[in-house]
Amino acid sequence: MKTINKSVLMVIIKYIFLILVLYFVSKFMIKSIREMRDIHIHIRIGYLILAFIIHMFYLVSRASIWHYITYKNKAHISYFMAVMAWFTSLLGKFIPGKVFLLGARIYHYKVNHRSGALITYSFFIEFLTGIAASILIFVISFSFIPHSAYHYLRYIGLFVILLILLALNPFMANKLVRLINKAFKKNYPLITNLTYRDIIVITGLLAVSWLILGTGFFCLINSIYQLPMSDFLFTSGSFALATDIGILALFAPSGIGVREAVIIATMSQILPVGMASIISILARIWATCSELLWISMAFILVKIFRIRNQDGINERII
Numbered sequence: 218m219k220t221i222n223k224s225v226l227m228v229i230i231k232y233i234f235l236i237l238v239l240y241f242v243s244k245f246m247i248k249s250i251r252e253m254r255d256i257h258i259h260i261r262i263g264y265l266i267l268a269f270i271i272h273m274f275y276l277v278s279r280a281s282i283w284h285y286i287t288y289k290n291k292a293h294i295s296y297f298m299a300v301m302a303w304f305t306s307l308l309g310k311f312i313p314g315k316v317f318l319l320g321a322r323i324y325h326y327k328v329n330h331r332s333g334a335l336i337t338y339s340f341f342i343e344f345l346t347g348i349a350a351s352i353l354i355f356v357i358s359f360s361f362i363p364h365s366a367y368h369y370l371r372y373i374g375l376f377v378i379l380l381i382l383l384a385l386n387p388f389m390a391n392k393l394v395r396l397i398n399k400a401f402k403k404n405y406p407l408i409t410n411l412t413y414r415d416i417i418v419i420t421g422l423l424a425v426s427w428l429i430l431g432t433g434f435f436c437l438i439n440s441i442y443q444l445p446m447s448d449f450l451f452t453s454g455s456f457a458l459a460t461d462i463g464i465l466a467l468f469a470p471s472g473i474g475v476r477e478a479v480i481i482a483t484m485s486q487i488l489p490v491g492m493a494s495i496i497s498i499l500a501r502i503w504a505t506c507s508e509l510l511w512i513s514m515a516f517i518l519v520k521i522f523r524i525r526n527q528d529g530i531n532e533r534i535i
Contacts (some may be wrong), residue, residue: 264437264439269433286339298325302325347423351379352374352498353424394407430453437496441496448487476497
């Protein structure tokens with residue numbers, strides 16, 4: 218009974234946090250309505266379509282990097298199934314706690330007789346190197362913030378990156394695994410497949426992927442508000458940071474409210490506050506539509522793949 222009560226309490230707390238975030242973001246947006254009314258919006262369809270195509274390509278790049286991580290970690294399956302597993306796991310972004318993000322991948326890989334422990338480790342490598350890569354881009358983008366008062370944040374960002382990369386060093390990570398095994402009397406496997414060079418390469422690939430996403434976000438902004446190319450890196454870093462913080466907000470499905478707040482806070486440095494608010498909402502619709510389209514396609518393609526495989530087995534039996 219106590220366990221049930223604790224579980225219910227945790228769910229209640231998560232939704233209270235979510236309601237509070239949505240309340241403050243909504244309050245902020247309502248205050249911006251007057252400024253929004255003064256902004257003339259002219260939608261440029263070409264930029265909007267390009268932004269959508271780029272986001273679709275970005276998702277493929279992230280799924281491909283996931284496959285590369287599992288390949289280097291000797292836990293890979295076929296490229297097609299790896300990409301489909303990554304896309305179907307995206308449903309976890311829309312569920313508080315984000316547990317489904319990992320659980321869906323473990324399921325797909327265990328069906329193919331791959332180690333759940335290695336997939337879990339691969340997941341955290343992807344997650345942490347993704348954060349390091351997004352912070353790296355955002356740190357570089359600080360140089361492009363109009364107000365020099367923000368430049369001191371570069372040193373904080375660089376320090377965070379160094380901490381993450383240090384923690385991802387296989388030598389340090391194995392020390393942590395040994396401590397966990399000793400403390401909890403477990404037998405988690407040590408990291409033997411990934412080298413530190415692999416970690417750096419993965420971080421670099423994810424940085425490129427973030428820039429692809431940033432290009433899409435830049436096109437999205439330009440579909441309703443023209444920005445110079447000099448703002449490209451800042452907008453890329455801002456959206457990467459907002460996306461990561463949204464993922465870290467476990468209480469918010471798909472980081473809703475949290476990501477919008479970060480976008481408004483950062484983009485208002487180069488845009489009118491009302492326009493930054495509009496873009497935060499537009500970015501949510503843009504990313505969600507792209508993700509849901511790939512998720513739907515992944516479920517359909519996996520179903521077709523399994524039916525064809527089953528038909529092939531039946532033909533061989535006959």
